Amino acid sequence: MNRRTLLTGTIALLTMPFAVEAQQPERMPSIGMIFGGTANMVAHIAAAFEQRLGDLGYAKGRNIRIDYQYTDGTPVNVQAVTTELLGRNVDLLVTWGTVGGVAAKKANATIPVVFLSVADPVAVGLVSNLARPGGNMTGVTSEASSETYAKRLQLLKEIVPGLSRVAVLHSMGDANVGQAMDAINRGALALGIPDVLPVGVRDAGEIDGAFTTMKKQRAQGLLVIGSAFTWAHRQQIADLALRTSLPSSHQFKESVAAGGLIGLGADLVEMARQGAGYADKILKGIKPRDLPVEQPARYELHINLKTAKALGLTIPPSLLLRADQVIQ
Secondary structure, eight states, X not given: OOHHHHHHHHHHHHHHHHXXXXXXXXXXXXXXXXXXXXXXXXHXXXXXXXXXXXXXXXXXXXXXXXXXXXXXXXXXXXXXXXXXXXXXXXXXXXXXXXXXXXXXXXXXXXXXXXXXXXSOTTTTTSOSOSSSOOTTEEEEESOSSTHHHHXXXXXXXXXXXXXXXXXXXXXXXOTTHHHHHHHHHHHHXXXXXXXXXXXXXXXXXXXXXXXXXXXXXXXXXXXXXXXXHHHHTHHHHHHHHHHTTOOEEESOHHHHHTTOSEEEEEOHHHHHHHHHXXXXXXXXXXXXXXXXXXXXXXXXXXXXXXXXXXXXXXXXXXXXXXXXXXXO
């Protein structure tokens, strides 16, 4: 070994630690997801999201970080949690419900957002149109059209043929309520239901009082407008509907499993998988503005026979045949 070779090797050895030290580990991309409800209530949905991400090559804690946050579904709480989570510099925000989408829109105009279960993202200003969303948001709607609300009312009338006074429970401050009420009123007119009685609540503390109001108004049935709030408080709502002898129609199968009478809507587990597909594309560099808003893969009909029996109601055989799930 000559002097020049020895000198070169020595310099390489001396500089090697500094070169290794200068190499920084690759930053792990992060997803923030905001739910209405508690961790236990949404565990099956979060699991579906992570499973689909796994199919796409991601593993939580290894090459992706997921930060789950939970709210009571009220606009004030959802806005606060959304703003706080975005402050953590997540690479992507996934949020549920119209209130969640609106909160993300108010808090942020740059971080990509995937919204899930938003009834009409164009009407509430989240995207410019479904095919070319524009901006930093895209996602999955919760309704094929506003007529889904009228269909839920029709299902209720099939079970209660003499239905003439229907209460509509909704979360105050939800931008989706106005469109939902328009569709419900049109449906009531077509079905010959003269009295539609909207009952709004601001928080969980007002739910009991809402049912007292429905009883005073002599409501014969209840239609619940789907939202992060009514989903998060589905057990309380189902229990009170049964206690006040109100046949109830819902959007989510989880509400029927909690004791609601009937439900028509998208499968949130499947929707979570759709959301994971969006997340994968965005993390790989595709802009939300270039990803069309999708509709749910399918809509499901769920019936709780145990609740029907408790209310003294007979479900028409034709309706049972159409059901995707009948809870005995």
